[in-house]
Amino acid sequence: xxxxxxxxxxxxxxxxxxxxxxxxxxxxxxxxxxxxxxxxxxxxxxxxxxxxxxxxxxxxxxxxxxxxxxxxxxxxxxxxxxxxxxxxxxxxxxxxxxxxxxxxxxxxxxxxxxxxxxxxxxxxxxxxxxxxxxxxxxxxxxxxxxxxxxxxxxxxxxxxxxxxxxxxxxxxxxxxxxxxxxxxxxxxxxxxxxxxxxxxxxxxxxxxxxxxxxxxxxxxxxxxxxxxxxxxxxxxxxxxxxxxxxxxxxxxx
Amino acid sequence: xxxxxxxxxxxxxxxxxxxxxxxxxxxxxxxxxxxxxxxxxxxxxxxxxxxxxxxxxxxxxxxxxxxxxxxxxxxxxxxxxxxxxxxxxxxxxxxxxxxxxxxxxxxxxxxxxxxxxxxxxxxxxxxxxxxxxxxxxxxxxxxxxxxxxxxxxxxxxxxxxxxxxxxxxxxxxxxxxxxxxxxxxxxxxxxxxxxxxxxxxxxxxxxxxxxxxxxxxxxxxxxxxxxxxxxxxxxxxxxxxxxxxxxxxxxxxxxxxxxxxxxxxxx
Numbered sequence: 001x002x003x004x005x006x007x008x009x010x011x012x013x014x015x016x017x018x019x020x021x022x023x024x025x026x027x028x029x030x031x032x033x034x035x036x037x038x039x040x041x042x043x044x045x046x047x048x049x050x051x052x053x054x055x056x057x058x059x060x061x062x063x064x065x066x067x068x069x070x071x072x073x074x075x076x077x078x079x080x081x082x083x084x085x086x087x088x089x090x091x092x093x094x095x096x097x098x099x100x101x102x103x104x105x106x107x108x109x110x111x112x113x114x115x116x117x118x119x120x121x122x123x124x125x126x127x128x129x130x131x132x133x134x135x136x137x138x139x140x141x142x143x144x145x146x147x148x149x150x151x152x153x154x155x156x157x158x159x160x161x162x163x164x165x166x167x168x169x170x171x172x173x174x175x176x177x178x179x180x181x182x183x184x185x186x187x188x189x190x191x192x193x194x195x196x197x198x199x200x201x202x203x204x205x206x207x208x209x210x211x212x213x214x215x216x217x218x219x220x221x222x223x224x225x226x227x228x229x230x231x232x233x234x235x236x237x238x239x240x241x242x243x244x245x246x247x248x249x250x251x252x253x
Numbered sequence: 254x255x256x257x258x259x260x261x262x263x264x265x266x267x268x269x270x271x272x273x274x275x276x277x278x279x280x281x282x283x284x285x286x287x288x289x290x291x292x293x294x295x296x297x298x299x300x301x302x303x304x305x306x307x308x309x310x311x312x313x314x315x316x317x318x319x320x321x322x323x324x325x326x327x328x329x330x331x332x333x334x335x336x337x338x339x340x341x342x343x344x345x346x347x348x349x350x351x352x353x354x355x356x357x358x359x360x361x362x363x364x365x366x367x368x369x370x371x372x373x374x375x376x377x378x379x380x381x382x383x384x385x386x387x388x389x390x391x392x393x394x395x396x397x398x399x400x401x402x403x404x405x406x407x408x409x410x411x412x413x414x415x416x417x418x419x420x421x422x423x424x425x426x427x428x429x430x431x432x433x434x435x436x437x438x439x440x441x442x443x444x445x446x447x448x449x450x451x452x453x454x455x456x457x458x459x460x461x462x463x464x465x466x467x468x469x470x471x472x473x474x475x476x477x478x479x480x481x482x483x484x485x486x487x488x489x490x491x492x493x494x495x496x497x498x499x500x501x502x503x504x505x506x507x508x509x510x511x512x513x514x515x516x517x518x519x520x
Binding site for chain 2 (some may be wrong): 024065066083087088090092096099100101102104105106109110113116117118120121122125139146148149165175224240
């Protein structure tokens with residue numbers, strides 16, 4: 001797997017964001033994932049590819065704490081997932097078909113909901129939060145439609161709303177679960193362009209489940225870094241050339 | 254007209270106004286989570302509890318409430334066991350409730366008329382204790398919904414996203430279930446077990462058609478329910494109609510008007 005040199009360099013350069021340590025998962029008798037270890041480092045872009053039923057959704061749900069592994073341990077930002085409390089560091093873009101199109105919620109209400117987390121219980125949403133929301137709306141260029149009902153928007157617009165919601169807290173890790181299902185090709189291309197641009201220019205780590213192999217290979221390289229059964233992991237690290245320099249500078253870029 | 258100033262009518266109005274606030278407040282979350290039928294189920298189970306209460310001579314609404322609570326936990330459990338088949342758990346508990354109710358009915362032949370009043374509602378027989386119980390439930394529901402409004406919104410909009418934000422999803426689901434049981438068991442004396450579902454779902458159904466934001470849909474559904482309760486009680490009082498049925502029929506009229514109005518606007 002990894003050489004010693006690499007490990008040392010990792011330690012100096014970037015912390016682990018997600019660590020899977022000999023993780024297994026089984027539904028009743030059926031083993032979906034067995035003894036899998038993997039590490040996502042700061043500023044990685046990890047593309048997860050696999051056919052339906054390969055277990056990529058299971059894997060993703062375990063990584064964000066929606067499922068518990070039957071064996072092994074998962075750490076987020078170095079903290080065992082059971083004790084992890086800094087959920088505002090994670091932005092999550094769920095599968096598009098997860099929400100009900102008739103739901104009475106405006107774009108603004110949905111984006112604001114990205115700020116609701118365990119630390120905001122019993123707290124009012126104040127001016128600071130409204131300002132963060134304005135920011136996210138502006139960055140995603142959905143300010144004009146902020147009072148529209150979410151179900152009235154096009155697929156591409158909805159996707160930007162969910163991305164804005166995931167970004168409103170300025171997360172360190174962005175998790176995307178098949179974000180472009182059911183969106184036309186041009187909108188998909190724009191969406192990926194935006195995501196990869198963010199990866200190149202912001203201090204953020206990305207984990208994206210996708211079925212679009214050609215797009216992932218085109219952006220992240222032909223060779224998967226690792227695989228777990230039929231699931232392949234493609235990894236690209238931003239500003240690789242600077243990583244040998246053990247200082248804070250590039251982390252602050 | 255003098256009926257409107259009678260004591261029993263005043264109590265009915267007070268109870269009705271309180272239920273007109275809590276039922277749609279909980280109902281909107283239930284409807285959006287595809288649990289519209291939970292109202293019917295819990296109502297039937299509550300009737301079983303009420304019948305048992307009469308049988309053993311304990312405050313019927315109290316026993317009904319206990320039954321509704323147990324049933325709502327059972328529904329949550331079954332909902333998880335049969336993921337994606339939420340309605341299955343509801344069907345099972347509903348038939349269980351009806352079976353128990355009819356069992357208790359036949360055990361105590363003498364009190365049938367009292368139990369029947371819970372089936373169709375008997376808002377005019379509300380006593381002071383009943384009004385205080387409804388008031389307590391209303392306070393609990395309003396405080397809990399206000400305290401966790403934003404979390405309930407996210408939970409209802411997308412349960413997974415709520416969990417990934419570290420929001421205590423299990424606790425909130427449980428709270429919602431308990432509040433549903435509280436509201437239904439106190440509402441059945443007012444509109445009746447067979448009609449309580451209407452007060453939970455129809456205001457939400459109307460507001461889904463007209464509201465753009467979540468906040469406004471909550472406000473609209475409360476306004477709609479209150480209008481139906483007050484107007485329904487007045488009409489029923491003056492023309493001597495069944496109050497529960499009048500309220501529900503008014504709600505349905507309002508839904509039809511909303512549908513027609515909406516069609517008129519979009520045409």
